[in-house]
Amino acid sequence: MTHTIEDRAGELLAGRVPFVRATVVRAQVPASARAGDDAIILADGTIEGFVGGQCTESSVRAAALGAMRDGESVLLRVLPEDAGPFPDTPGARVVVNPCLSGGAMEIFLQPRLPRPLVHVVGHSPIAAALAELGEPLGFEVVRAGTGTQPPATPSALVIATHGGDEPAVIRAALDAGVGWIGLVASPRRGAGVLAELTLTEAERARVSTPAGLDIGARTAAEIALSILAEIVQEVRAGRLAVPDREPARAPRLAVDPVCGMTVAVGPDTPHLVLDGADVWFCGPGCRDRYATTAGR
Structure with missing residues (x-):
């Protein structure tokens, strides 16, 4: 039996595990995702499902972890650096992603937190x-x-x-x-x-x-x-916490040295270890380019 995102969301809700549900609202060709594609983002930054390629995932991960921390839904507009005409949506959070090869996107992020x-x-x-x-x-x-x-x-x-x-x-x-x-x-x-x-x-x-x-x-x-x-x-008043809801922390951020994009560090974030230090990237393309430049 196919295990859907809806099934997974039900499991997490039953287990009182916080997560963010991400749903693609609009996608402009040549974006790889389509309207209706969805995913779940966990507190450690893990993404289950599909809302776009590696570059889009980096923007979604950072915004989703922030939404989880604040407990507020976000309409995220991810635009390439040379974005063409794309209908504006008042109130949306806009992120310009220099790694996108094209295709602006809007993704709705809804935090689902354990109820008291x-x-x-x-x-x-x-x-x-x-x-x-x-x-x-x-x-x-x-x-x-x-x-x-x-x-x-x-x-x-x-x-x-x-x-x-x-x-x-x-x-x-x-x-x-x-x-x-x-x-x-x-x-x-x-x-x-x-x-x-x-x-x-x-x-x-x-x-x-x-x-x-x-x-x-x-x-x-x-x-x-x-x-x-x-x-x-x-x-x-903030005097009554939800005991099994871990306090959401601000995501750890890093700057991709190739494209300059700010990325949220998670278990799936591409990175290299150079001279004993971690270097993080928005996607495997920037990572491989940096590795070649560094002689790796």
Whole structure:
């Protein structure tokens, strides 16, 4: 059975692996790629699929790693040095690639990053509402007791059991490194639960009770909404990270000594080792030309 880019994207999403989906939107003859060609770019710069030759891949790799770091989609216009008429697209990022033999291209780069994982403990109506409302808000919600275990350490955990061994659950979550723990309880009962624990100041800051922003919520759905709103607030403020999403780093860049193009260094980037130093190139053509000049 043919393994498509769509299949691969599904595997990566299921495994909570960050990547960028690249799709050719327009391509001008004699570009080797065609509209609809697509590829996946991983965090190490590996490209799976096809969006053009080596020179195009260098531009795509650099832009994709930047898009992954920023979490923002990019419409990339890759133009040869002597680009002819090619309809402009407002808002597109333009890269002039001196190695292209011709054929301007537009490629849409969409970062696909792991969603914040929220683990919900309990079988109450509030727990059910959290699962229902969390998905549209961009969270991956896993409920305890459903036979499905969280695929990673959750970003947030909500305890909606209305009793039980809540101190033990909180202690285990803190020790596991969960960034935000919400306890659904009245102020009085919540204070009583916390009194059973010995918490550092930093640990206490990670526990919210009563969980949720004060919006005057009454129904289970409204309470769930207030809890998710508090989690969104934590995410947007940068206080709640996604534990299994490695912080995206700026790509390592190098300048091709032949054509002067800036390239992102990855496992597939052509290079030579000269006098013990790595020299990186946009493609094998520039590499071979440089090797010949250097007497290699």
